[in-house]
Amino acid sequence: MIVFPRSASEAAAAAGIVRAGGTDLQERLHKGITKGDLRDLRDVVGMSGVGPGPAGLRVGARTTVAQLAVDPSIVRDHPAVALAAGGLATPQIRAMGTVGGNLSQHVRCAYYRDPHVTCLRRGGSACLSRAGDHMFASVFDLGPCVAPHPSTLATALLTSGALIELAGADALVPLDQWLGDGTSLTSGGDDLIVAVHLPSTSPGQVGAYVRTIARARAEWPVVEVAVRARVVDGVVVEIEAAMGGVAPVPIPLPGVADALRGRPVDPAALAPAAGLATAGANPLPGSAWKVGMIPGTVLDALERALLPGGAA
Amino acid sequence: MKQLVTLQINGEAQTSAVPPHWTLLEALRYGSGLTGSKQGCDKGDCGACTVLVDGQPQLACCSLAVTAQGKAVTTIEGVADARGPAAIQRAFDVCGALQCGFCQPGMILSASALLARDPDPSLEAIREALSGNLCRCTGYTRIYEAVALAARWLREPGDMRGEQANVMGPAAEGFSVVGAPLRKRDAIGKATGEVRFTDDLVLPRMLHGKFLRSPHAHARIVSIDTSAASALPGVFAVLVGSELTTSYGIIPWTPDETALAVGKVRYIGEAVAAVAAVDEDTAMKACRLITVTWDVLPPVLDPERALDADAPLVHEADPKGRALSSNLCKEVGLSFGDVDQALADAAVVIDDHWTYAGSTHAPIEPHCAIGSWDPDGRLTVWSSTQVGHYLHRELARVLGVAESAVRVIQPAVGGAFGGKSEPFDLEFAVAALSRKAGRPVKILYTREEVFYAHRGRHPMRFHFRIGADASGKITAVDNDILLDGGAYHSFGLVTAYYAGQLLSGPIDFGTYRFRSRRVYTNKPCNGPKRGHGSVQPRFPLETAVDEIAHRLGIDPIEMRRINALPERGGTTVNGQFVPSCGVRACLDAVEAASGWKERYASLPPGRGLGVATSMYISGTAYPIYPNDMPQSAVVLRGDRSGRITAFCGLNEIGQGSDSVIAWIVSEETGVPLSCIDVVSGDTDLCPVDLGAYSSRVTMMAGTAAKEAGERLGARMRDAVAAKLGVPPERMRRRTGFWFDGDDPERAVDHVTALRLAEAAAGMPLGEVGAFRTRKLGADYRGGTIGASPAYSATAHVVEVDVDRETGVVKIVGVWAAHDCGRAINPVTVRGQIEGSVYMGLSEALMEEMVHDGKGLLKATSLLDYRIMTSMDTPPIDAHIVESIDPVGPYGAKEAGEGPLHPAIPALANAIWHATGARMRTMPFTPERVLAAIRAVGTREQ
Numbered sequence A: 001m002i003v004f005p006r007s008a009s010e011a012a013a014a015a016g017i018v019r020a021g022g023t024d025l026q027e028r029l030h031k032g033i034t035k036g037d038l039r040d041l042r043d044v045v046g047m048s049g050v051g052p053g054p055a056g057l058r059v060g061a062r063t064t065v066a067q068l069a070v071d072p073s074i075v076r077d078h079p080a081v082a083l084a085a086g087g088l089a090t091p092q093i094r095a096m097g098t099v100g101g102n103l104s105q106h107v108r109c110a111y112y113r114d115p116h117v118t119c120l121r122r123g124g125s126a127c128l129s130r131a132g133d134h135m136f137a138s139v140f141d142l143g144p145c146v147a148p149h150p151s152t153l154a155t156a157l158l159t160s161g162a163l164i165e166l167a168g169a170d171a172l173v174p175l176d177q178w179l180g181d182g183t184s185l186t187s188g189g190d191d192l193i194v195a196v197h198l199p200s201t202s203p204g205q206v207g208a209y210v211r212t213i214a215r216a217r218a219e220w221p222v223v224e225v226a227v228r229a230r231v232v233d234g235v236v237v238e239i240e241a242a243m244g245g246v247a248p249v250p251i252p253l254p255g256v257a258d259a260l261r262g263r264p265v266d267p268a269a270l271a272p273a274a275g276l277a278t279a280g281a282n283p284l285p286g287s288a289w290k291v292g293m294i295p296g297t298v299l300d301a302l303e304r305a306l307l308p309g310g311a312a
Numbered sequence B: 001m002k003q004l005v006t007l008q009i010n011g012e013a014q015t016s017a018v019p020p021h022w023t024l025l026e027a028l029r030y031g032s033g034l035t036g037s038k039q040g041c042d043k044g045d046c047g048a049c050t051v052l053v054d055g056q057p058q059l060a061c062c063s064l065a066v067t068a069q070g071k072a073v074t075t076i077e078g079v080a081d082a083r084g085p086a087a088i089q090r091a092f093d094v095c096g097a098l099q100c101g102f103c104q105p106g107m108i109l110s111a112s113a114l115l116a117r118d119p120d121p122s123l124e125a126i127r128e129a130l131s132g133n134l135c136r137c138t139g140y141t142r143i144y145e146a147v148a149l150a151a152r153w154l155r156e157p158g159d160m161r162g163e164q165a166n167v168m169g170p171a172a173e174g175f176s177v178v179g180a181p182l183r184k185r186d187a188i189g190k191a192t193g194e195v196r197f198t199d200d201l202v203l204p205r206m207l208h209g210k211f212l213r214s215p216h217a218h219a220r221i222v223s224i225d226t227s228a229a230s231a232l233p234g235v236f237a238v239l240v241g242s243e244l245t246t247s248y249g250i251i252p253w254t255p256d257e258t259a260l261a262v263g264k265v266r267y268i269g270e271a272v273a274a275v276a277a278v279d280e281d282t283a284m285k286a287c288r289l290i291t292v293t294w295d296v297l298p299p300v301l302d303p304e305r306a307l308d309a310d311a312p313l314v315h316e317a318d319p320k321g322r323a324l325s326s327n328l329c330k331e332v333g334l335s336f337g338d339v340d341q342a343l344a345d346a347a348v349v350i351d352d353h354w355t356y357a358g359s360t361h362a363p364i365e366p367h368c369a370i371g372s373w374d375p376d377g378r379l380t381v382w383s384s385t386q387v388g389h390y391l392h393r394e395l396a397r398v399l400g401v402a403e404s405a406v407r408v409i410q411p412a413v414g415g416a417f418g419g420k421s422e423p424f425d426l427e428f429a430v431a432a433l434s435r436k437a438g439r440p441v442k443i444l445y446t447r448e449e450v451f452y453a454h455r456g457r458h459p460m461r462f463h464f465r466i467g468a469d470a471s472g473k474i475t476a477v478d479n480d481i482l483l484d485g486g487a488y489h490s491f492g493l494v495t496a497y498y499a500g501q502l503l504s505g506p507i508d509f510g511t512y513r514f515r516s517r518r519v520y521t522n523k524p525c526n527g528p529k530r531g532h533g534s535v536q537p538r539f540p541l542e543t544a545v546d547e548i549a550h551r552l553g554i555d556p557i558e559m560r561r562i563n564a565l566p567e568r569g570g571t572t573v574n575g576q577f578v579p580s581c582g583v584r585a586c587l588d589a590v591e592a593a594s595g596w597k598e599r600y601a602s603l604p605p606g607r608g609l610g611v612a613t614s615m616y617i618s619g620t621a622y623p624i625y626p627n628d629m630p631q632s633a634v635v636l637r638g639d640r641s642g643r644i645t646a647f648c649g650l651n652e653i654g655q656g657s658d659s660v661i662a663w664i665v666s667e668e669t670g671v672p673l674s675c676i677d678v679v680s681g682d683t684d685l686c687p688v689d690l691g692a693y694s695s696r697v698t699m700m701a702g703t704a705a706k707e708a709g710e711r712l713g714a715r716m717r718d719a720v721a722a723k724l725g726v727p728p729e730r731m732r733r734r735t736g737f738w739f740d741g742d743d744p745e746r747a748v749d750h751v752t753a754l755r756l757a758e759a760a761a762g763m764p765l766g767e768v769g770a771f772r773t774r775k776l777g778a779d780y781r782g783g784t785i786g787a788s789p790a791y792s793a794t795a796h797v798v799e800v801d802v803d804r805e806t807g808v809v810k811i812v813g814v815w816a817a818h819d820c821g822r823a824i825n826p827v828t829v830r831g832q833i834e835g836s837v838y839m840g841l842s843e844a845l846m847e848e849m850v851h852d853g854k855g856l857l858k859a860t861s862l863l864d865y866r867i868m869t870s871m872d873t874p875p876i877d878a879h880i881v882e883s884i885d886p887v888g889p890y891g892a893k894e895a896g897e898g899p900l901h902p903a904i905p906a907l908a909n910a911i912w913h914a915t916g917a918r919m920r921t922m923p924f925t926p927e928r929v930l931a932a933i934r935a936v937g938t939r940e941q
C-alpha cells in the first residue's frame, strides 16, 4: 500500500514509512530489512524548494540534494552546504535524494544492511560490527552502535546552525539537538521533517567541504569536514567546523574553530588547529587508523576555506 | 493487488497494471517490455538503470512506478528518432565506446542530459556527469571521446554520416579490412537498447527462481524441510542438493562442486535450495519458509591457518571419495637452474614478503539463466556464460541426459572478465526446476549473489627473493606462493601453475624456482579473473626489479630493456618458446609519451612516475579436457543473394569476437561486411569453440575463420577466373569485387562471384576451418601449462599525485603500450588495452574482497565493493605495438588480458617515486599508503 498525502499535516497523520527520493529506502525494502506500507511525499505542497523563512532561509524537506547544491542563496550564504551537496554520491542520487531523506537515511553499516544477520540496531542482541569488522566504523565511540552517521548534509548544516521544522511541532529544533548524542538506535527521528531552516548570515561567507576516501564519487567518505567562515581584513571573524564519518552523529569542532576565531589568518596556525580535531577520539581497534586521516582532512578544509587560492 | 499506472514513456502514454511496490525499472522492463534500461544492482549503485525523468538522469531502480505517474520518462528506446540513432548513439558506436554494452543505455542517457545543458562540455564536466554510471569494460576513455564527438556533431550539424566515414580510417598496407578502425557489428544495437541480454528474454509461462543461501561459512546440513515452501500458492517447484548429486568442475580431474550444497556448506552464500514460482517475490517468500537444521562447524578463513594440522577440513574427501587430511588443494614446485648459487653470487638481493588482495570481476550484468524443456525431453539453457561449450557438457552430466539432448544459447553478455567462465548453480537450477515444474524458469542473480559466485582473483601471499648482478641483469628469482582458493577447486590446478609458470617474461631470469600452494578456505571460491593467476606475482617481481634498479643507479625503464627477452624466437628460463616479444618497442612508446626522460628526475614531492612490464599467453596450448578435436572451428555458408553466414561456437562477451570473425571472412572473400552474418554462442547451430577465456579467441577462432575464409575465397577466385578466362593466380580482390590483377577493369562483384562459385561447385557453398592443437611446451611435468602459440607484451607508465597528509592517491596519467602482434582493428584493441588498464588500476587502488572473522563477505554491493568511477579514471593513453607474430592470424596475438598486469606494479612504483614508500600490500588505500609514508618518515628520522 502506498498513499500520497497532499499536505504536511495529512502526511504527518498518515500511516506508513515516509518515502521521499527512495534512494536509501528502496534498497532496504528490496532486501527485506525494512517492511511496511509507504507514505510518499511526492504530492505534499510546500515541501520543496528554497525560500525565505523566519530564521533566514527555509529549505523544504523534499528539496533535492542537487537543487540545494546550485541554489543561488545557498551558494552565497552557506557555501559549505552547497559544496557538500554537490560533492556527495552521484549525479543521479543527488537528483533524486532529498534533504529530509538525507538527514533521515539509515546507517550504511554492512551488517545492518545484510539480511543474513540481525544486529542491535535492527533489533538483535549485539552490535556485530564492534565484535567483527569495523574498519570503517566510528572513532568517537559514543553509544552502543558504532556505525558513523551517514548524512553529509547534516555535517555541513551543523556549521550553519541549522534548525529542523517537524510536522506538528510548534518550535524549530536545533539540528544538533535533533541529531542527539549518538546513543540512539533509531535512524533519523520518528517525526516527519517538513523543512530545514538556515539562519541568515553576514555577507562574505566562505566555505569548504572536503572528503577523504579512495574513490572519488559514489561513496561515503572515511572522514568528511565542512568549514564555514568569514574573513574581514585578514582576520577570521566567524568560523565553524564540523566533521562526519567518524561518529554516530556528526561532530562539531568547536576547539578547531576557537583556535582560529578572532585571529588573523595565519597559514602556520592551521595545522596545529587541525590537530585539535582528534581530541577525545576513542576508536575501536580496527578503526584506529581513521584517526590518522582526520588532521589532514581538517587541514585541507581549513586551507580551502581560509587561504586565497584554496589548499596549497 | 495490481494498480493501473499511466506513465508518459518516450512521449507516449502507456497504461499498465503493476503491483504498487514495483519500481519504475520493473514497470519499464516487465510492464512495458522496454528492456533497454538495465538492472545492474537494483539499489542505486551502478547507474545501469538510468532514465531521464523530466529531462534529468534518475535511477529507475530507486523510483516507484506509481510515483513516476505524470512525469515524462525517457528511456534509451526513446533517444533515437525516425531518422535513426541520435548523434550521441552514433558517436558511441564510431568511437568504439561500446564493449559489452550493458552500462551504455544509462551512460548514453546521462551523456545526453549533459549535452542538453552544456553544448561544449569540458573533459572534467563529462567525467563528473558520468560519475554515477559505472562501466567495467571500457576504462571510460572511449566514452569521454564519444561524448566530446557528439557535442561537436550537435554544435556543428553537418553530415554526420559523412563525418563518420572520416572517423573511420583505412586498412593496413596490403589488406582491405585488416587494420581498419571499423565499427563493431553489434555496437549500434547496444547503443539503441535493442540488443537482448539474457534477462531481457521472456518465455511464455516462464517462472522465476530464487535460492536459499547458507548463512554459515561451514556447517553440516542435518535436514531440510521444504514442505511449507512447496505448499505456498504460486510455488511450482522446490529443489534441494540431494536431487542433483553428480559433482562437476571446470577441470575434469577435480569435480568437487554440486549444483546445490550436498551434506554441508563451505561458505556464506552457498546455495542450499532453490524455488521456482510465479514471480520473484513469491519465490523469495518460499525460500524464507524453508527450514534447515544446521550443525555449525568452525570455519577456516586464513590460508596459512588452513595448512595447520588441526585446521578444520573444508573437504573431507577428494572427488574420488578418498579421505583428505589437509586443506592443501594443489602444490606445484619447479626449479630451473641453480637458484641458490645465483642468489649467493648476486650483487643485490631483495628478500621480502608481499600480499595480493582478492578482487572480483564485478561485471555490470548480473549472471542470468533460463531453462526450458521441450515436449521431446530436450533442454535449452540460455545463459550469460562465457564458456557455452563447457556448460553444455556439464549440464548433460549433472542432469544425467545425453549431450545431444542439451542446447546452450548465449545471448549478449554484459561483461564477464572470467567471472562467467564456469558453470554456476543457477544454470543447473533453472534446468532442474524447469524439468520439475514443466515450465521455463529464469534466475537472475542479485548483486549479492554475483559477489558470492565470485571466482575472482586469488589472494596470494609471496615470499619473494630476487637477485641481480652489478650490471642489472636478473640472475635469480625464488618465489614461495600461497594461494587462498576459497571453498572449491574451480580452475585451481591451473591457477597454481600459472602463478609460477607465466612470470618468466618479458623480464628474462637467469635461474628460477617457485613453489605454489593453493589451499581451501571457507570463503567464496576464487578462480580466473582477467590475467588468470599471473597478475599477482607481477606485483612482487616488478616492484622488486624497480627497487634493484634504484639500488644500482639504473633508470627503471633501462633496467627492463637490459632484461628483456629477445624480440624474435626467445625461450624463457622455464622452457616456453616465445615467437615474438615487442616489449622494447612498448617501453620506447611509453617512455616517449609520458615524457619520462625529461620529467622523471624533476617531479615535485608527492608526484611520481612508475613503470612496469608484462607478458601474457594468447590461448592455452591444450583444451581443458584432453581430446584430439579442434579447439575452435568456423563453418561458412555462402548464399547466392550475396551473403555469407559464419557459424562459430565462440562466446561474444563484448570483446568483439563476432566482429573479428566477420572482418577476417570479409578480408579473405572480398564480401563486404554488410553482407556477412555471424552466428555464435549456440551449441545447436555452431561448431565447437571452447569459449572466451585465456585470450584465445582471436588466435584460435581467428585462425579457424581465416582457414575457412581462404577456402571459400579460393572457390570464388577460381570460379571468377574461369569465367574471365584468366589464371587464378592473377585474380585479386578488394571489398565487393574480384578482378584481374593485370586488368582491374575486368571485375565481377561479390554477388556474382558467389553465384559463379555455387554453380561451379554444383551444390550450396559451404566451407570449414579450424584451429587444431599443436604440440607446444617444455618437456617436464607441467611444462605444457603456460605454453601458448604466442605471447603478447605490455609496458605501462603511471603518474600519481599522493596526498601525504591523508594517503589518498590520485592517478593523473597513464600511458600503456601493448604488443598485440597485429591490430586486426585498432579501435577494439585500444578498447581492450584501456579496459585492462582500468581494471588493473582499480583493483590496485581500491578493490578488496574483505571477510569478517565469521567468513561474512563485507562488501556485497557496488557501493561497498569499490570500483573506479569516471572521476577516478583519467583518459588512458593507449599505444599499439605490432610485432607481427609468425604464428597468429595476420600476425595477431592477444590484447584482452595482458595489458592489465603492469598496472598494479606501475602504480606501486609511482607511489614509491612520489613518497619513498614501498607498497608491499594491496590495495593501495589511503590508510595503507599513509601508514607506509609514516613508516618511511620514522625510518628517516
Ligand SMILES: Cc1cc2nc3c(=O)[nH]c(=O)nc-3n(C[C@H](O)[C@H](O)[C@H](O)COP(=O)(O)OP(=O)(O)OC[C@H]3O[C@@H](n4cnc5c(N)ncnc54)[C@H](O)[C@@H]3O)c2cc1C
Pocket: A017, A018, A019, A020, A021, A022, A023, A024, A025, A026, A061, A062, A065, A088, A089, A090, A093, A096, A097, A098, A099, A100, A101, A102, A103, A104, A105, A106, A150, A151, A152, A153, A188, A191, A192, A193, A194, A218, A219, A220, A221, B043, B044, B045, B863
Ligand atoms: C552510491 C551512493 C553514494 C552515496 N553517498 C553519500 C554520501 O557521501 N553522503 C551522504 O550523505 N549520502 C550519500 N548517499 C545517500 C543519499 O544521499 C541518500 O540516500 C539520500 O540523500 C536519501 O534521500 P531520499 O530522499 O532518497 O531518501 P529516502 O530513501 O526516500 O528516505 C530515506 C529515509 O529517510 C526517511 N525520510 C525521508 N524523508 C523524510 C522526511 N521528510 N522526514 C522524516 N523522514 C524522512 C525515510 O523514511 C527513510 O527511512 C549515497 C547514496 C548512494 C546510493
Ligand code: SF4
Pocket: A107, A109, A110, A111, A112, A119, A120, A121, A122, A126, A127, A128, A129, A130, A144, A145, A146, A147
Ligand atoms: S554498528 Fe550499528 S548498525 Fe552496525 S552492527 Fe553495530 S549496531 Fe548494527
Ligand code: FES
Pocket: B038, B039, B040, B041, B042, B043, B044, B045, B046, B047, B048, B049, B050, B059, B060, B061, B062
Ligand atoms: S540498477 Fe539502478 S543503480 Fe544499479
Ligand code: FES
Pocket: B097, B098, B099, B100, B101, B102, B103, B104, B134, B135, B136, B137, B138, B364, B414, B415, B654
Ligand atoms: S561496456 Fe560498460 S560495462 Fe560493459
